[in-house]
Amino acid sequence: MCGIAGWVSFDEDPRRQVPVIERMTASLALRGPDASGVWCGPYAALGHRRLAVLDLEGGVQPMTAGPEGAEVVLSYSGEVYNHDELRTELRRRGHDFRTRSDTEVVLRAYQEWGDALTERLEGMYAFAIWDSERQRLLLVRDRLGVKPLHWARTPGGLVFGSEPKALFAHPAVRPRVDADGLRAAYSLLFSTGPTLWSGVREVEPGGITVLDRGGVTERRYWLLEARPHTDGPEETVEEVRRRLDRAARAQLAADVPRCTLLSGGLDSTVLTALLADELRLREGPEARLRSYAVDYSDQAERFTGDVLRTGHDTPYATEAGAFIGTDHSTVVLDPRALLDPEHRAAVVAARDSPIGVGDMDTSLYLLFGEIARHSTVALSGEAADEVFGGYPWFHSPRALAADTFPWLLVTGDEAAMPLHPDLADTLAIGAFQRDTYRDALAAVPHLDGESPVQHRQREMQHLSLTRWLRQLLHRKDRLSMAQGLEVRVPYCDHRLVEYAFSTPWELQSSDGREKSLLRAVGTGLAPHSVLHRAKNHYPATHHxxxxxxxxxxxxxxxxxxxxxxxxxxxxxxxxxxxxxxxxxxxxxxxxxxxxxxxxxxxxxxxxxxxxx
Known part of the structure; x- marks a missing residue:
């Protein structure tokens, strides 16, 4: 996991402005505390900050291949989990490898397959490839958008970076916000493409952005599709188990200490159990996976339920850790520490955005900082609610009947920020939400002959996976990387997502409640109390x-x-x-x-x- 940055200009030589790429790269130092590198050529400059996870001695970036003057140069962030299989195939095709890193696999895959390499990659990633001979920049982002990648046009070309702050380190890009940016931020619709910042765009999840002398083009190499489902109930549960198990096993690979985030909910418990079993298979029956939960010093005495939280997590997390056999720890925070101005400022700087969730962001940032003292990689249950229909809006008649994004029934624009009346009139957020909702529904794929129930649930799942999930992944990436911690999300494996999305709703809710499929998979992997526990959101202090x-x-x-x-x-x-x-x-x-x-x-x- 790393930070990437760079710029291409057909009007000037970046080799004459090396301090620019150095500043851009340095702005991402927290994302990559282990190493830094830059590469400059006649039209392009690429920078890289490294958090070493695989092949600690190799994998130095930016990485190049090819003769001088016709190099292919890669700056890469993330993990490609099928890199061993791809390396074997590329060796058969005549490629030699200098390292064990997945970085070199991506570089050689581009040499072999060009842009079509995206069809072969499995994982979470964002990378830039400068093809010197073709004078062409390729920007790629993983299918679910786990890893971020931003870019902006300049008079002579384009600048890019993992985070907007890297773009603002270039003299051609200023931190500028207009009405469209504030409307996008405070409407809570979590679109990609345009961002809060004027002129700054995200590469779409599953997207490619190309710059050459003909200009900029954008396209998608992956979209979520609805496919016919022919498996019966037992076959479906077994296939979900197989795909989740495969994703978990692949994402356990690392040359650094690993752990899981174990909240005591169904999602994290099932995942932790699969990972713990795999670790024992690899390292012996005595191997113990580390797991972490977060709590507040007053939570046991002061917990009160609200619209998002139904119970105190810690007893469930402790029970789950004992049941699975992890080396479990609870990071206990003093609620007053969440008010520390330095912590709050660090969180806002990491997000590059005023939109967050307050104490829950600060506590997650502090949790990640504590975990990073012992582990470099953490695995999280993020996305299970989107994949398996876990949110209340999948089951609420009011939400199902509402003509708006379902989360706005809980967190509307007035909760996001009570805007000044003059600004509220300018932004017209209500009309923007209505128009965007219609566009979002038009993008939902359906199968002929769907029942009204299936049709509506398909919409809810698509909205959750393509919008709501984006802000959760953004939050986890920014706050973890600000502490030098890589967080992996096996429930975002695109093969698992595709299968679950095409599974009929009657199988998704076969036991009459949320996450029926995951609960069936979890039988025997989680204690009864966790298996049948109601959905609970990330904890907040009540002090x-x-x-x-x-x-x-x-x-x-x-x-x-x-x-x-x-x-x-x-x-x-x-x-x-x-x-x-x-x-x-x-x-x-x-x-x-x-x-x-x-x-x-x-x-x-x-x-x-x-x-x-």
Whole structure:
């Protein structure tokens, strides 16, 4: 896992501006604390920051192949899990290898198959290939968009980077935000392509962006499809088990210490059990996989349920760890530590965005920092809810009947930020959400003859996988990489996603509740209490001292640092949240305050030019 950056210009020679690529690369130092490198040629400059995971001695980047003047140059981030199989095939085709790294496999695969290499890669990745002979830049992103990749046009070409901050280190790209950017951010629709930042785009998940002398082209090499499903109930469960097991086994490979994120929910427990079994097969019956959970020092005494949380995680995580036989640890955080200004600022800087979830972001960042002291790779149960229909909106008559994105019933734009009335009129977020929803539904693939129930559930699953999941993957990538930790997500294996998406809803909900298929797979892998536990979201603190401190931070954001903040925020809507007894502050009101604080931090860190 790493950070990549670079630029191509057909109007100037990057070799005369080496400090530019060095600054761009240095901006991603947290993503790659182990090594740094740059390559410069007549029209292109590529940079790389490395977090060494495979072939620690080899795999140095940017990596080149071919004769001088006609090099193919690669800067690569991520993991290709089938690199051993591809290396074997490429050797049969005459390629020699200098390293054991998956990086070199990607480079040789491009030499052999060109852009068609994307059809053969399995994993999470974002990479750039400069083909010197063809004077052509290729940007590629994995199918589900686990790893980020941003780019922007310049007068003479294009700049790119894992994160927008790398682009802003280039003199041709300024941190500028217009109404379209704020509309995209605060509408909570989680599109890809255009971003919050004016002129900055993401390579689409499953997408390719190409720059040559003819200009820029974008296309998709993978889209989620609906396919006929012919397996019966038992065959379906067995096939899901086979695909998940294959993904878990492949993603355990690393030359550094590994662990899992074990919350005590169904998703992480089933995954951890499969990984622990595989580790014992590889290293012997005494091998123990590390697992981690997060908790707050007051949670056992103060937990209160809300719209997203049904119970205290720690007892379930501890039981699951004992049942599976992991070396389990609970990272216990003091709720007051979540108010530390340095922690909050680090989180906002990592995100490059004012949109987050407050204390849940800060606690995840601190959890990752603690894990990174012992492990370099962590495996997570992210995406199981999207793949297997785990969210309440898959089962709520109100959500199924609603003519909008289902998560907006829980987290609408007024919760994202009570916008200043003048700005709210300009952004017209409600109309934007309605128009975007219609476009999103039009992109959902269907099969002829679907029942109304199947038709609607297909829409819900597609919206969840192609939109809601994107912000969760963004959150996990940014906060983990800011701590030098690689997080892998086996439930995002595209073969598993494709199979589950095409499985009829009656099999997805065969026991009358969420995640029927995964629960069937988990029989024998998880304790009964976890297997039948209700869906629970990432924990939040309930300590009134945190609420009180947050209110103080929001007052400061609107006061001493609030000139621009007050231009964007409806203070009348925020004031009741500031005046509420901290012990009575509800989750939605607290989220409003979190967003005010993060907005002020974001403005202070990036100092964006606002064009509204």
């Amino acid at each position: 009134p001292d945190y609420n009180s401190g947050l209110q103080d931070m929001a007052r400061d954001a609107l006061g001493a640092h609030g000139g621009t903040v007050r231009d964007l925020v409806d203070e009348r809507a925020v004031k009741p949240c500031l005046d509420t007894d901290p012990a009575q502050l509800e989750w939605g009101d607290r989220l409003r305050l979190e967003r005010v604080v993060d907005l002020a931090l974001w403005l202070g860190h990036h100092r964006p030019e606002l064009v509204l």
